Amino acid sequence: MAGNREFYYRRLHSLLGVVPVGIFLVQHLVVNHFATRGPEAFNRAAAFMENLPFRYFLEIFVIFLPLLFHAVYGIYIAFTAKFNTRQYGYFRNWMFMLQRITGIITLIFVVWHVYETRVQAAFGVKVNYDMMANIVDNPFMLGFYIVGILSTVFHFANGLWSFCVSWGLTVSPRSQQVFTYITMIIFVALSIVGIRAILAFA
Amino acid sequence: MSENKTVRLIITRQDRPDSAPYEEEFVIPYRPNMNVISALMEIRRNPINAKGEKTTPVAWEMNCLEEVCGACSMVINGKPRQACAALIDKLEQPIRLEPMRTFPVIRDLVIDRSRMFDALKRVKAWIPIDGTYDLGPGPRMPERKRQWAYELSKCMTCGVCLEACPNVNSKSNFIGPAPLSQVRLFNAHPTGAMHKAERLRAIMGDGGLANCGNSQNCVQSCPKGIPLTTSIAALNRETTIQMFRDFFGSDEV
Known part of the structure; x- marks a missing residue:
């Protein structure tokens, strides 16, 4: 990596994980939750998202490019760590390891998920309730999706915590502790939203 | 027996x-x-x-x-x-x-702990007081702040925090928690603060502050009980401000 860019890459990585990727994740989970109100409601919500103006622009600059940078740089970060939870079994050290492991799981999940839905859509397959229902009809795929959703949501919630530290928002141990509670509540809440949605397709 | x-x-x-x-x-x-x-x-x-x-x-x-x-x-x-x-x-x-x-x-x-001493040099972990003439006494430091800074000054460069850190290893060039906390110490000193931006820019370089992954093993392991992760978070805030100052411009040179 040329020059003294590491600081800016790390800050950008941290920022992009929350804005826009994290915001997109929350929006995506909320739209999916329409599935709990039946196929009609989900198809209407999905069609609304699909027909947003400047769709390709939004997809490229709000989703794909930030996600790509976050993923590629994230792999580099994950593989420069040397896990030592066996020797140092502290809570934050476990979260440090889980953040990197869920990052990799999330990447595998997202690549597969994008291939199965967005790439197929580009080839003319219709993205609707039936498409997802067909996918999670397979119990293995349902399990894969549940693991993928949980790992994505954990990575986002815990990433929110480290975002607050990395940008210097939470400095005192007390504020970091309180943010641990808040982000874990976010993890549980978003997990419920995500799991309810995927089970609505099954 | x-x-x-x-x-x-x-x-x-x-x-x-x-x-x-x-x-x-x-x-x-x-x-x-x-x-x-x-x-x-x-x-x-x-x-x-x-x-x-x-x-x-x-x-x-x-x-x-x-x-x-x-x-x-x-x-x-x-x-x-x-x-x-x-x-x-x-x-x-x-x-x-x-x-x-x-x-x-x-x-x-x-x-061989040389890398720690090299890191202290890199982050300018000292207070320059020498001039070609007598510079006179520096600004006074409030007693409350002196007591607070004393805790940070207990660092003995022992290397335990680097050993405990999962991000200090042969695959990374992270300088580790100890020298970072020293930047906070010397920036807190009224005379040391005159070189604050230089130290912040040093830890904004490769292998610097941003390499911290918040595993917080350092603060758990430090034998002197130095609030290393608080120092790192405080420096994260300082470098955020420094980054914007450097980009958008500021009279605080």
Whole structure:
């Protein structure tokens, strides 16, 4: 990596994980939750998202490019760590390891998920309730999706915590502790939203 | 009975910086109030291993013997700490001694901590007071702040925080928590603050502050109880502001 860019890459990585990727994740989970109100409601919500103006622009600059940078740089970060939870079994050290492991799981999940839905859509397959229902009809795929959703949501919630530290928002141990509670509540809440949605397709 | 009491030690040894490490076991006579240093001194006095073979004395470093110099840091029963402050009575046996392998091993338990001193130079961990004429007294420091800064000044560059950090390893060039906290210390000093931006820009370089992954092992492991993660978070805030100052421009040069 040329020059003294590491600081800016790390800050950008941290920022992009929350804005826009994290915001997109929350929006995506909320739209999916329409599935709990039946196929009609989900198809209407999905069609609304699909027909947003400047769709390709939004997809490229709000989703794909930030996600790509976050993923590629994230792999580099994950593989420069040397896990030592066996020797140092502290809570934050476990979260440090889980953040990197869920990052990799999330990447595998997202690549597969994008291939199965967005790439197929580009080839003319219709993205609707039936498409997802067909996918999670397979119990293995349902399990894969549940693991993928949980790992994505954990990575986002815990990433929110480290975002607050990395940008210097939470400095005192007390504020970091309180943010641990808040982000874990976010993890549980978003997990419920995500799991309810995927089970609505099954 | 008590005169037959012994201490069992398993020591990871290494003859040369580039040779392979191996384990050697020692059984030495117990004395009351022993610490790891006095156990090592006993081995040096009588270098015979548990098999009864004559061997070379184990090499280690020590200096102050009161946990303020940091020279005798080693991994004792899996945790990095100072050998002088590790009492035999409080350790589970066999006692396992290993070098802090995050650093280059020179011989047995002796490691090379130069990278830490290089890092202190890199972040300008000092207060420049020399001029071509008498600069006079600097600004006063409030007593409350002096007491607060004293906690940060307890760092003895022992290397335990680097050993505990999952991001300080052969795959990364992270300078580690200790020198970062020193930046906070010297930036807090009224005269040191005159070079605040220089120190912040130094830790905004490659291998600097941004490499912290918040595992917070450092603050849990520091023998001096230095609030290392608070220092890192405080510097994160300072560098955020510095980054915007440098980009958008500021009169605070």
